[in-house]
Amino acid sequence: MTNSLPPDRLGIGAYVTSWPGPSPKKPLWSDVRRSAIDLEAIGVDTVWLSDEPGFWEPWSILPALAEATNRVELGPLVLCTTYRPPAMVASMAESLDEVSAGRLILGLGAGVGPTDQRWTRLGYDGEKHIGRFAEAVEVTARLLRETDPIDHDGPLFHLAGARLRPRGPRPSGPPLWIAAGRPRTLGVAARWGDALNWTDGLTGVDAVRAALTAAEAACAAAGRDPATLPLTGFVRLELEAGSAGVREGSLPGGAAQVVATLQEMHATGLRHVTIFAGDEADTGPYPALTPGAIEALAPIIEALRA
Secondary structure, three states: OOOOOOOOOOEEEEEOOOOOOOOOOOOOHHHHHHHHHHHHHHOOOEEEEOOOEOEOOHHHHHHHHHHHOOOOEEEEOOEEOOOOOHHHHHHHHHHHHHHOOOOEOEEEEOOOOOOOHHHHOOOOOOOOHHHHHHHHHHHHHHHHHOOOOEEEEOOOOEEEEEOOOOOOOOOOOOOEEEEEOOHHHHHHHHHHOOEEEEOOOOOOHHHHHHHHHHHHHHHHHHOOOHHHOOEEEEEEEOOOOOOOOOOOOEOOOOHHHHHHHHHHHHHHOEEEEEEEEOOOOOOOOOOOOOHHHHHHHHHHHHHHHO
């Protein structure tokens, strides 16, 4: 397994698209590109796009972001395993890892449940989405990590003598960050993940401890050392208007308190945090990234790096 997390500090990432909701302005490609460049300039480690109806399709945007940036790692957080066959995902990942010179992180997740109308209106089959997720992650991981042809005969996917050609710049492919927070998905992360991306928002040290306890139980069941499954997750900040903590689930306090809280979360065991940072006027569940939010985020990044 591969691991691109900083060894001795908290990794910092940010989304460049907002969650579907009543955002004042959905980001255009020009906004996404500018945000990624500005985030790289202030020192973030990772830049992410989401993969749900209501967003730009991430795999169309990510190669362009790879050309627009030089250092940051890029990826979907997370790619929904319902939308694309896993062999296609593995091939896409190898190609994008090549285009980005080894800067791809492949986040994989089950997505929302089968009754969500955002799925059904577009014709996607959300039934058995956790079982599909588990099998798709296995197929994708094996294709990326194994050089010999593989066979797989599962309930949904069947491969005979399958292998990836050509291969990207890393022998075992890009790292897999598996979205999990419940027993079945945690089992998948413990079996196949290079990192566990906790699916619930992290609001402080207690939330990190709860996630680590769940991860340790899943690793014990899988016979894996939990130290080999780093914990990643997300937080929500409302920085632009100086009113962090307005909504339930946001980290409370101003910039100094946010820095202190993130440092405590890192000391507790969080290895990477992805930030939703936006405008309090955005009344959706996760604020859209704006130039003002990036400007307000810069001193927090600087303080965390000091």
